[in-house]
Every structure is written in structure tokens, then in C-alpha cells.
Amino acid sequence: MKILFIGDVFGTLGQQALHTYLPQLKQQHKPHLIIVNGENIDKGFGIDEAIYKDLMSMGVSMITMGNHTFRNKKILHFIDDANIVRPANYDESVPGVGYKTIQFNDKTVTVISLMGRIFMGDPLDNPFKVIDSILDTLTSDIILVDFHGEATSEKIAFAHHVDGRVTAVLGTHTHVPTADTMIFPKGTMYVTDVGMTGAKYGVLGADKDKQVQKFITGLRGPVKETKEGPLQLHAVLLDTTFQTIEGIHIYE
């Protein structure tokens, strides 16, 4: 089975990049499933229902989230009925679920969202322990983990922890793609960070002028999305039959 996983889609330009490039990626690679990290798609913060429906209409099967899952509170109205997974290491009382299983032909595919704890700030449960309890309950043919984290060491250690027990660990959150697509010793496909989808010349998707000023003055202002300019799209293509993982990097 071929699975296309598209990294953190940021804001209006990120959504535009999907409309621009997804049709040709589908035609070229013929993925059976498309998964998108969508935690930044609503101007950088969360997702609303109109955007969710737009992604579904493009053929996206599942949306993973991260530290900005609940920044747009409108998600509370539809997350329980949506193909969205929020980090599984939130408390179980938090709306939504941390993993979902979908059926594709005779295969079951489980998509799990987890968040790292290093340099992330949020007081979430230990992802290394949470994944153990999730995997105890799963019998799926294919298990994919979006590990949303800042620290490269935490992501690599996590991949060793689950090596051979999940199909792939795909890092997200830093918005910068890494060149380490590989197969771990016991067979898990891995990349430290898939990279982002959105403005090519923003600062991780955000307006560059505002971000430069923040670093000059030390004052934090509101994060604004980049409104114009060329696009970038980063993704990985997994082939679970031939056990390959390949980075896809588009810069306009």
C-alpha cells in the first residue's frame, strides 16, 4: 500500500499548495491513502470545519494534529465526528481521540498522533508509555505514528522504542524537512521531520517581517501568516509492500 503523508500545512497558502500540487502528486504516485498534518492550517492555529471539509474533498483520509489542535475552539464542535486525531498523550477527558483505524480493502490502518515533551511546553503524558498502552490494544495491519515534537533526539529515541512494532514514525512540528528518511533495524520507516507546506519565504509559515522584528526587539507580537509568494510542499511517500520511504520536496 502507498501512503502519502503531507507535513504541517500552514495557513491559506498551505491550503493553496494542497490544491495546486495534490492532483499531480496523486497522478504521479497513486497513493491509496493521504494523511495530512493540519494543526496549522487555519492561519497557523488549528483547523475549522470548512477547511476540514475542503481537505476531505481533496481525498485526504486522515488529519493529524499537534500543539495547536485546540487553538481554534471551533474544532470542539466537529472533532468527535471527524477523521482527525489529536495527540494521544492528552488526558482521556480531552475531546477527540488520539488514534483512529480506517479500513482500506482488506487492510486495517491505524493513525496515531503523539506529541513530544522536550521544548514543547505542554504538560502531556509520557509518549513512550502512552504508545505502549495503545499498542497493547491494537491488531492493525499498518500502524502510523505522527510524532509531533521539537527535539530530534526525542523523535529518534521514540522510533527506537517502537521499532518493529509500528509501520512508520513520521516526525512533524519543526516545519523543516530532514534528510534522514530511513528504515530502522527492526523495520520501522522513519523521518525526523517531514517538513511544512505553505509559504516558501515565511518563517516556518509565519510572516517573515513580523518574525524578524520579534528577534530584533525581543517583543512577541501576534503571529501572522504569510499572505503571498511562492509555495513549498513537503511530504513522504511510504510503500508498505516494498518497505520504502521517500521524501517529496517541492519548492516553487
Ligand SMILES: [Fe+2]
Ligand atoms: Fe506544532
